[in-house]
Amino acid sequence: MSRGPIIVERFSGDLIEAQRQLRSSLLESSIIRYDSSRDLASHMLLYLDDLPKCWSIATNWLCKELGCHRIDTGFGSVNAKYYYPSFAEAKNTDYDIPSFGDSAVYNFDPGMQALWLGRRPVVFADIRQDKRVSQRLRQRMSGARTKSKFGFALRTQNGSYGLICADWTQHLAPHKSEIYDCFEHTVADVLSPIIAVAKEIADQNPHCTAAVANGVVIQESSLYCAEPMLLDTLTESEIEVAGLVARGLSYKEIARIRGRSFSTIDHQLRSIRRKLNVTSTAELVSLLAQIDSVFH
Numbered sequence: 001m002s003r004g005p006i007i008v009e010r011f012s013g014d015l016i017e018a019q020r021q022l023r024s025s026l027l028e029s030s031i032i033r034y035d036s037s038r039d040l041a042s043h044m045l046l047y048l049d050d051l052p053k054c055w056s057i058a059t060n061w062l063c064k065e066l067g068c069h070r071i072d073t074g075f076g077s078v079n080a081k082y083y084y085p086s087f088a089e090a091k092n093t094d095y096d097i098p099s100f101g102d103s104a105v106y107n108f109d110p111g112m113q114a115l116w117l118g119r120r121p122v123v124f125a126d127i128r129q130d131k132r133v134s135q136r137l138r139q140r141m142s143g144a145r146t147k148s149k150f151g152f153a154l155r156t157q158n159g160s161y162g163l164i165c166a167d168w169t170q171h172l173a174p175h176k177s178e179i180y181d182c183f184e185h186t187v188a189d190v191l192s193p194i195i196a197v198a199k200e201i202a203d204q205n206p207h208c209t210a211a212v213a214n215g216v217v218i219q220e221s222s223l224y225c226a227e228p229m230l231l232d233t234l235t236e237s238e239i240e241v242a243g244l245v246a247r248g249l250s251y252k253e254i255a256r257i258r259g260r261s262f263s264t265i266d267h268q269l270r271s272i273r274r275k276l277n278v279t280s281t282a283e284l285v286s287l288l289a290q291i292d293s294v295f296h
Helices: 015-026 037-045 051-066 110-117 135-143 177-204 220-224 228-233 236-246 251-258 262-276 281-290
Strands: 070-075 088-091 122-124 148-156 159-168 210-213 216-219
Touching: 015 037, 015 177, 037 051, 037 177, 051 070, 051 088, 051 159, 051 177, 110 122, 110 148, 110 159, 148 177, 159 177, 236 251, 236 262, 236 281, 251 262, 262 281
Parallel strands: none
Antiparallel strands: 070 088, 070 159, 122 148, 148 159, 210 216
16 A cells, blocks of 8 residues: 655755654654665665765666666656656666666656656556557657556655656566565655655755766766856857757757758757756756756
């Protein structure tokens, strides 16, 4: 049976106190239902002021514990037009697995809304057959080689603030209740409350740092220290292209709208990423999501 989100006090600026409150509510009680994830909670709390590191610990742990091929996460809301995946991602190193995050996902797709609104994890046992998956979303999942997917919303008492998905790309997900229980209980009991506080600390932190997850440098500066003034470095044309990226359009769609060649758009996006100090389209989309008021 599902339970309501764990009540967590808002971050008051005292890191030690935030760690103490979370340790008390999570580890000094029986609230964590999946025993193995108690150690995960302890490890994450050590890095509560380092959101990328905190996420890296969680995603890699879940990937190994579930035996899945990819764990993907992102922040957002049920009412947003687009969802931006791959803030953090872990992959099974035994396989050549692509990243899920390359561009924004249309968030009003029935399958996406099911993830946001489900009180328990949503299981897409076989995306080729599941009628909840639209053709557009099926194509996106297939492009990332997804065969089966578990998805669940991260929640606090204030509602959902992000998604986490476990993907099987080499075969369908095993029909084992313990895998489902591990995913549900770990996300609800451990990840949701800890990541909520870690994100709030990152949002309030004026200092920008970089972290490494799976060999990929994640620039916290590009995701949580973004200011609209960064856009002053872009030309008018680049700002217009960036706005189209923020809406989730592909390179080809942008080229068609702008009446430019694919290579021209690719050159402009390389320039935009360089000026905004991001290294991938996924990071660029995440950055633009933080300052999306500029484009609306």
